[in-house]
Amino acid sequence: MSTILTINNLTKKYGLLTAVKNLSFTIEKGNVYGILGPNGSGKSTTLGIALNVVNKTSGDFKWFDGKVTTHNALKKVGAIIERPNFYPYMTAYKNLELVCKIKGIDTSKILEKLELVDLIERKDSKFQTFSLGMKQRLAIASALLNDPEILILDEPTNGLDPQGIHKIRALIQQIASNGTTILLASHLLDEVEKVCTHVVVLRKGEKLYSGRVDEMISSHGFFELKSEDSAKLITFLEAHPSINKTVKKDDMVTAFLKEPLSASEFNKQLFNSGIFLSHLIMRKESLEEQFLKLTDNPSA
Ligand code: ADP
Ligand code: MG
Helix, strand or coil, X not given: CCEEEEEEEEEEEECCEEEEEEEEEEEECCCEEEEECCCCCCHHHHHHHHCCCCCCCEEEEXXXXXXXXXXXXHHHEEEECCCCCCCCCCEHHHXXXXXXHHHCCCXXXXXXXXXXXXXXXXXXXXXXXXXXXXXXXXXXXHHCCCCCCEEEEECCCCCCCHHHHHHHHHHHHHHHHCCCEEEEEECCHHHHXXXXXXXXXXXXXXXXXXXXXXXXXXCCCEEEEXXXXXXXXXXXXXXXXXXXXXXXXXCEEEEEECXXXXXXXXXXHHHHCCCCEEEEEEECCCHHHHHHHHHHCCCC
């Protein structure tokens, strides 16, 4: 597997405020990464540092194998970190032509990219006649003109209507399926869940979780249990090979699973050990609950 971007103990301070704190993660080729966190959690700052538009306070990042300068590496990166801005009176096609001229790339890919973002029929329309979704798609076409190794998007669906959001998400998935690595920042959990294979969860500039999205979702759940003899119950749970952690609160005992176990099988095991339950519920946290717990818990 080849590495596109390595971020190592990155910190950014604005005066007394630490916007990004000791952040480390790696972007591998071919995956779709989401940086997920509430507003103000440091997503844009992190992207800005990697793209050389924000100065880091400390730490490191390196593009690709680290042997090229950031300046040269960024020629293989397509990024949209601001609202798409083109010349309003110029057509979509002419705007992209100008981008090619400025970046010194040839114009051979313009039609192909307009086709990809579904703007080919509007190629001769002025930019100012475009909806926000179309503007965003034109920006994506523009960022792809030189076939970058990675496409970076900051809150790509902000401000769009539901159809516009759907279209951008489908487009991102299509670009990823063509082999382009993607890194997007979003405060929307469902966006990351739908579009990304990997996630870095940030809160107040600190990484709370990073890993595969499906592994974040696939927690095995937990049992809520009550028994007259809760001491015996807890002893049993603590020795149980499928149980990770046991928490007692009032007369309710919560047992977290580290592997799948059905409620009926579990109940049978308890019964056979002479433990009788007055309450048994199996629950699973949704990704949303896990995310809210991660980002809202001040002691996390
Ligand atoms: P996000 O993109 O996750 O919403 P940002 O990276 O934009 O978060 O911001 C992280 C924190 O840094 C916020 O508290 C924000 O107010 C602060 N911040 C961002 N840019 C600046 C700046 N240029 N000067 C001072 N503070 C800033
Ligand atoms: Mg932001």
